Amino acid sequence: MSHYILKVDCSDKAGLIYHLSEVIYQHGMNIEKNSEFVDKEYDRFFFRAVISGDVDLEKLRFDLTSMLPEDANIALGARRKKNLVLMATKESHCLGDILIRYHSGELDANILAVISNHDSLRDLTSKFDIPYFYVSAENLEREDHEDKVKALLHEFNPDIIVLAKYMRILTPSFVKPFAGKIINIHHSFLPAFIGANPYKQAFQRGVKIIGATAHYVNDDLDEGPIIAQDVVGVTHEYGWRDMQKAGRNVEKIVLSKAIDLALDDRLFVYKNKTVIF
């Protein structure tokens, strides 16, 4: 029996759950699991259901569209393995964690390629038989470099692009065509320490806890919708490199958590925030 994921968000009104479950029921589908949330501030309704059964997807989509408010976003499709492209620079801890989880089958996705602005991670990537594309930024205008990367991304057409410690700033024109598809790991507990060298900033400020943040990338650097965050305690004995080392574990865990949520279609973005079911 096939499984489908239905995601809806629309302006709130009375009876939405009733009407949604009615349509699903009338199509003979079973709701395996569903979650709802109403954002009272914005009067916005969010709904996600895993449904099973034999279905005429087009008909179901049509009936849902007819019933829901005009401003509704409806995503409906068979549960399937997603395609990823990973981007990284020199640090291997996040990339490595993803590759190991891919190798063991724990990561429920296909990895199509790794793209990097350095050649350092080719060896690691090759061990897992994944194509590695070294796109040097040397002697290139930012725009020209991004065009080359963009061309590769368009070729692979992934569902999700993971910035696994890709240490170059992306321009809005790069990000735009992949809106809602790029997940970044930021090595700080956003919004603290935005910008460069967050561990040095944290060390300088004398904080007692450091963290990491996985977020969708939008036009504003470090300002995209936050997906997951976690922290780890530090003491005065930690120099900034010790903080960096301690932070690596948090980074890889947080990034993996965000990727898993995206792969399972559990994320909604609205008003620069995420709703997570």
Added chain:
Amino acid sequence: MSHYILKVDCSDKAGLIYHLSEVIYQHGMNIEKNSEFVDKEYDRFFFRAVISGDVDLEKLRFDLTSMLPEDANIALGARRKKNLVLMATKESHCLGDILIRYHSGELDANILAVISNHDSLRDLTSKFDIPYFYVSAENLEREDHEDKVKALLHEFNPDIIVLAKYMRILTPSFVKPFAGKIINIHHSFLPAFIGANPYKQAFQRGVKIIGATAHYVNDDLDEGPIIAQDVVGVTHEYGWRDMQKAGRNVEKIVLSKAIDLALDDRLFVYKNKTVIF
């Protein structure tokens, strides 16, 4: 406009959410918030909704009963402030935390009384103008002591009985009439260190993390359904009294969390586990 809380658990079958939301909709009620969960292992469906509107409660309850499977438990009632009786022995940290939250209005409940087998906490309790009942166990058989406490509890007839470090074992015959109403805080990360002196046990074992567990009390000491747990790190520098001190903060936070969940009717108990919405 009035708010009601509806809790249902029953054997799972197709269409339950549809039929539940239909009945609610037909009564002209609005679903403010709802949550569902299906325990696949036991094929059990759990549902909680906050609904608002003008309603004929008897009629709604009747319609729900008619529609739901025979084994359904249905709880439906106006959202209201619950009545608590607290029981404690000598330690003040949990009792004090509850009293402070009561005083500030943060604890959404009435505290009817504090019952203790010692007189030590009378002074603290009196500060908050709450009746204090000292029921000494001296020279009494366990059963006779419990009868005296039970008489008080029956008199006050609370919605929830909170064992805020009540350090006497309760017999099954005491617990029985208050099934599903007694919440205890256990000073360990259950099921580790059941029994007496868990901090000494933890110290002896050389653990690096200690914890606390809030749970419903049933016949089996320390074996009731777990509501909330939390932990705190310790090191070799902690003697057992240091662990105890560190644990107190966790105990009071965990107990308060469990009480808040119970006050808001967010807890289901099934097969010695809790489902929490």
Added chain:
Amino acid sequence: MSHYILKVDCSDKAGLIYHLSEVIYQHGMNIEKNSEFVDKEYDRFFFRAVISGDVDLEKLRFDLTSMLPEDANIALGARRKKNLVLMATKESHCLGDILIRYHSGELDANILAVISNHDSLRDLTSKFDIPYFYVSAENLEREDHEDKVKALLHEFNPDIIVLAKYMRILTPSFVKPFAGKIINIHHSFLPAFIGANPYKQAFQRGVKIIGATAHYVNDDLDEGPIIAQDVVGVTHEYGWRDMQKAGRNVEKIVLSKAIDLALDDRLFVYKNKTVIF
């Protein structure tokens, strides 16, 4: 047998531990516990020891001064119960937590007074037989209000001033005479969300974790040396008031931790950071 606490910080050089322990040994004192740390960035040595025995304090201080570098800060004194003055505004969770711990004897300190710019917490404070001073800021210039508070503080001459949710900004001229004595609890995970309404800021930003920070107060609002921090997870279901409620538990725990460290003379401040033994 008496216990003393010795705290030293000075520029680092070889043999400091040897020479320190030699002087202590020659005075017939026993080192019960000691800790050292060298800040390599600033070449600064930090040392704290709990020592016991019968001692000529003046002589010991003289010998230490003779032996240590000229830039050494030496604090040496009998371990003793410290005097606190608490300052608060309207929220009771931090004040209440301190008062309960004071009542139970867990807080190893004398509380001399509570000073507030509102009268709201008088009732709570009075329950614990602690003088309450309501210093209204109405119709007063900031400076005049601060003068009144300052007069009270000078009268009580506390070892530590705890801002237990005192919601007024303190000017540098107020802070100056109490340098290194004022501990504040900030309701965010500094340096994130400095300034007003951090929970609203956190809600707006859509963070998944919120926190609290206890720090020494210096001239720069929210920029003083951090003593302790902790966090708690939140979800999209949390409005800013829910975040605030969740944050209260963290605030009181973090503040209590910082107070305990200060009461036990475990804190050093250097270059706007703390070293904690």
Added chain:
Amino acid sequence: MSHYILKVDCSDKAGLIYHLSEVIYQHGMNIEKNSEFVDKEYDRFFFRAVISGDVDLEKLRFDLTSMLPEDANIALGARRKKNLVLMATKESHCLGDILIRYHSGELDANILAVISNHDSLRDLTSKFDIPYFYVSAENLEREDHEDKVKALLHEFNPDIIVLAKYMRILTPSFVKPFAGKIINIHHSFLPAFIGANPYKQAFQRGVKIIGATAHYVNDDLDEGPIIAQDVVGVTHEYGWRDMQKAGRNVEKIVLSKAIDLALDDRLFVYKNKTVIF
């Protein structure tokens, strides 16, 4: 300039720090970092120092031995890269994490070999050019299988043996010659859920937090000295496989932490507990 690590534990007496630092000073060595702890319950003194300089190790060891109590354990040696042998069965998350950290240079050790009772992890191991020894237990008495493994271990003579999810019980006679050298990761928050299938046990008990424990292996299964522990929250939505998946992240982090501590000679074992500097 060379760095050495000195570890001492002995019965406590007055002046130990003074005399230790005196001997070190007289040898012209500089103390880069030192830590002490006295276990008051057992009157045991623990000391670890990183010292630098040119030294006659034999002479220093002799002088230390002469000065210290007879029951002293003294470990003194140049700071050096340690040799590891890893043992695993089928699960790759811990092994993979170690290999990635090895590849990036973050793990400060040589990995000499991976030994397994299955062939499943050969592919992963080979990617990192590390010899893989498949020692099948099929048709072998437990003792005979252990003899084969033991022979390999004696051949490689590693400083530390890491059980990275090695799912066979080791007999006391196997463990004995490697006392204090074998680190295991146990997939529960010990001492909860000792024995088989801890995630199933945890699921059955309905806990709200699961954890992992890294510990030295001794004669008693799951009873060795605990090195590191950590936890992660779970809900009623987690089946036991979800708990297992969530637990994997904790397991790899906790094991890596324990390995790093051992590689840096920061661990003492005494009375079945660890002291960690």
